[in-house]
Amino acid sequence: MSRAARFKLGVIKRTVELTIDGVAVEVPEGATILDACNKLGIVTPTLCYLSTLTPVNACRVCVVEVEKARVLAPACSRKVEPGMVVHTDSERVRHSRRMVFELLSSSVDMSLVSGEVKGWIDSYGSDAARYGPPAPPAKVGERDARHAGHHHAVDGSVAETVAQPVKIDNDLYVRDYSRCILCYKCVEACGEDAQNTFAIAVAGRGFDARIATEFDAPLTDSACVYCGNCIGVCPTGALMPKSEYDLRQQGRWDEARQTVTQTVCSFCGVGCNLDLTVQDNAIVRVDSPLEHSVTHGHLCIKGRFGFQHVQNLPD
Amino acid sequence: MDLRLRGSDPTPAERATVDLFLLSSGVSEQANGRAANTGHEARAHRHLLLPALHSLQDEIGWISEGALSYVCERLTVPPADAYGVASFYALFSLRPRPPLVAHVCDDIVCMKKGAEDIIATLQDKLGPESSEEGAATWLRSPCLGQCERAPALLWQRAGSDDRSHAPASSEAVGRLLADGLFDAPERGTAPQTETPRDPRLRLLRRIGLVDPTDLDDYRGHGGYSALRRAVRLGPEGIARELADSKLMGRGGAAFPIGAKWDAVAKAPVRPHYVICNADESEPGTFKDRILMEEDPFALIEAVTIAGYATGAERGYIYIRGEYPLATHRLEDAIAQARARGMLGGNVMGEDFVFDIELRRGAGAYICGEETALMNSIEGFRGEPRNKPPFPTQVGLFGKPTAINNVETLFNVLEVLAEGGPAFAGIGTKDSTGTKLFCLTGAIAKPGLYELEFGATLRELLDLAGGVTEGATIQAILLGGAAGTFIDTSDLDLPLTFEATRAASASLGSGVVHILDESSDISAVLLRIAAFMRDESCGQCVPCRVGTVRQEEALQRIVAGRKNASGQDDVALLADLVRVMSDASICGLGFTAGVAVKSALERGLLTPQGSNS
């Protein structure tokens, strides 16, 4: 669906009635099951969904059971139909959600996901340790070199993961793909849904699929314009401003000492709202609120990274 | 779109290859390169990405950064995107590679027919798998669709046409590496077409009799009478015949073709497209290959009928990249049909427009899934789309599309020849017509067989001369890697959609693979698990990670090793199979654990390492 279609206003829509967990609910035609769940206050876990991006329905953590359907449906993108009967907390649903969280946590470093996501992982009873000890991390460049349709022989003594060295190739942000759940959000933000730069894409196949520039070139050689919009949408901390990454490495990142100040970017006349995360009187990270009508969470290099001039700090 | 290219230049040979390809595809050279190459016109060329990559792989032997960059410049595709597409396919190499590459099948049929001997020979002569230097190298490959003449190889040759090699042997491979002489391709094996010829053949009626390189000979054997009849009936008449015939799709999902074509014909959005799914990559399957190699004009005729019936002016045949002979035969047949007015602006003088484009896959089982196939044609990664919407409404290039399997389309010719009601009289009430079976393993005469629906497994085996002398059946794999195991107690199972479904099995693509007492079922299961892991597109978590965990758990069970976390691996597998079949996006994930599950249920895999 195009952005224009999603943000179209003022069209009078028919409504659709459906039943979720035994409760009747009426939503506009074209709404998703997730929209209907939200209306009823039913919390649905999501990872690859973001209101400002085209749904890719890839993570499958939002699945629900639709009566008469053979398989579960992704709530984030399945459109409601009249008379649909949906179950969001059946044993089948809970099993799939538990397993999706479990498969992800057993193969990806999820330690920096939000508290909300951590809560879901716990409440669904996911146990990442069931698959045995993790395999040793891949060496530099090894995962990038894997060839589609081939993988090295495994014996099951360790559980494969996506662990690999952090990619640090510029001064503004780092890419720690050991934390990547392949939610496609950064690719969408860099491409058609926001930035239209197309610096990154999904490469490779299967478990060896990965986010990459062309021929895995360093960002400095790629089309990247450092808008940081990929950072803004990344749910796992795989993409992170260098300022935040360095503090974390030094063990000095401390959320208890942080405040978030909202302001307006001073670089140009567009008027993007900024959320400045400040620790010890220094800006450590800049975001833009998702709900802000001007930015939808997206910024440019100046708003996101151009904050050095407002703080005269000794090194 | 503002492209930023990294400034690696193509070599003169790479540039010439791409230029030649684009010229032949009608893309003109822009006077000032990129600047003029923007806007809608340029973006409309995205669908040429896959064939452009093929031209480089075919001619140069690999795809360098400079070459990819040049393709991007000419087609206005962001380089990161193009890299994502190129790295999706197993047949493309993005690093230097010797000009001659042997892809050796080590899949479920060939593994029992000497594949490892051939691999040992190649290792001995060429060194380890996938070397970047030397005159030749080798790679393991999933099923190459030549299973009836296992063991099989595919020789990928830079600057020259690729060659299938089956049956292969260590000696033949050694000889070939020494003298560089490739034998002419062998014919596929369909024992009922040998003398004495089985008089009951329908789909195989012309195989072995018709000259596959001659349009006139095809007409001499009754070719194009079905199209003539179709035009007389008109689209609505065809729809009626198909509905009466109760013909179901043979690509695996058994969907009624009448309903599919009708939905496309009536779809208000234009244009409409038709696609023939010739990606045949289910391990153990080779039926479509033999049909295309031996009777290519019949497929052209059937696709043309599909176009006429659904109001499409363009059809695509998407053939798997590992079928050089079938590709060649179809290219030739399309060219002859065009030259003789059987395709083009006034088909057969009947005043309708239709043409066919042949597209090659590049080593990706998932591209047989219909929506992945459409993304692949459009120049994107072969990732399946979420359904609904279904292709009959939102298909190729977002337009209403009818997609059918090769065998299904061959059946359409039969329906038109006999009439829908007569066709419905063949077979059983719910499985009408005949079915092709790919019979391999411990059987006297492996090959392609055609039987009326309703015949039992025992009748099929009898037709093929019974099991190999002295062998006893341990199990039978029905339907391929996404299929199920059955055993001798099921020999009287009628081979129909309804009877196999009732037995919790499925005909799938028609694979019937016989495993005797000497077969290692654990090895077959491990190969299937590795296959699913390799072929998962990687889009959704249940399948991307689930197939990895399935292979790991299976390895432990087979080795009799305990799970280090103290888990019961059989229960773990059950959990994995469940999430894959419930929460995946597409059929690959839904069925990725089916074979393993059925082997466990049948007690074919005795778990020694489980804690229970």
Ligand SMILES: Cc1cc2nc3c(=O)[nH]c(=O)nc-3n(C[C@H](O)[C@H](O)[C@H](O)COP(=O)(O)O)c2cc1C
């Ligand atoms: C992983 C996967 C692979 C498939 N491969 C093929 C294939 O090689 N050939 C085919 O005809 N259908 C294949 N299918 C089925 C197609 O999606 C589709 O159902 C079929 O082309 C429809 O044609 P039919 O109605 O004539 O059977 C595959 C499906 C899946 C999920």
Ligand code: SF4
């Ligand atoms: S910083 Fe901006 S341009 Fe660079 S990869 Fe991220 S989204 Fe794309």
Ligand code: SF4
């Ligand atoms: S880097 Fe972040 S946003 Fe991008 S796919 Fe991975 S987890 Fe998602």
Ligand code: SF4
């Ligand atoms: S089920 Fe597997 S092949 Fe299908 S979309 Fe998901 S990851 Fe891709």
Ligand code: FES
């Ligand atoms: S949130 Fe719905 S599939 Fe990811």
Ligand code: FES
């Ligand atoms: S060609 Fe080897 S298994 Fe099919």
